[in-house]
Amino acid sequence: MYLYTMATKNHNLSDYDTNSVPDATGMKIGIVVAEWNENITASLLEGAKETLVKHGVKPSDIPIMTVPGSFELIYGASQMLKKKVDAVIAIGCVIRGDTPHDRYICQGTTYGLAHLNATQEKPVIYGLITTLDMQQAEDRAGGAMGNKGDECAITAIKMVDFKRKMEL
Ligand code: DLZ
Numbered sequence: 331m332y333l334y335t336m337a338t339k340n341h342n343l344s345d346y347d348t349n350s351v352p353d354a355t356g357m358k359i360g361i362v363v364a365e366w367n368e369n370i371t372a373s374l375l376e377g378a379k380e381t382l383v384k385h386g387v388k389p390s391d392i393p394i395m396t397v398p399g400s401f402e403l404i405y406g407a408s409q410m411l412k413k414k415v416d417a418v419i420a421i422g423c424v425i426r427g428d429t430p431h432d433r434y435i436c437q438g439t440t441y442g443l444a445h446l447n448a449t450q451e452k453p454v455i456y457g458l459i460t461t462l463d464m465q466q467a468e469d470r471a472g473g474a475m476g477n478k479g480d481e482c483a484i485t486a487i488k489m490v491d492f493k494r495k496m497e498l
Contacts, residue, residue, distance in 0.1 A: 424460045453489035
């Protein structure tokens with residue numbers, strides 16, 4: 331029996347107060363997306379792109395690169411940070427398997443992205459979903475729980491705005 335409770339149980343990932351989102355006109359947001367579980371990561375990517383554009387980011391200011399798996403998001407994000415972007419969204423999906431391998435990928439990727447976020451000048455947004463099965467992933471990639479890509483886009487905009495305010 332799993333002891334997890336749903337962190338998103340009372341929270342739809344696509345629900346947010348539009349008025350609380352800063353104008354994103356002129357922002358450049360890079361996205362690095364993993365190919366593993368592509369049916370999920372493609373939906374997360376679409377959600378992120380649509381939400382960024384909705385808030386004023388030009389599609390041409392959203393460079394997108396793919397990497398093979400979530401573990402490669404660390405290197406991918408570190409390289410994307412060197413480009414002319416204000417923030418980087420890292421998108422991946424790790425689904426529990428029959429061995430502990432998925433946990434090492436989750437831990438390594440999470441630690442690597444957290445390290446980048448803490449040590450680099452630009453924000454790195456955590457768009458990794460880690461689920462027990464495909465249904466949970468679908469629920470969070472445009473299904474019953476909304477789309478984590480939307481949440482990542484809003485977070486990226488807010489963090490770029492945060493950085494700009496800190497520089498004033
Ligand atoms: C190897 C692996 C496995 C078992 N599962 C996933 C997964 O659920 N999601 C994901 O994004 N990547 C997975 N990978 C691939 C690793 O992230 C990585 O690409 C390889 O270990 C090579 O470094």
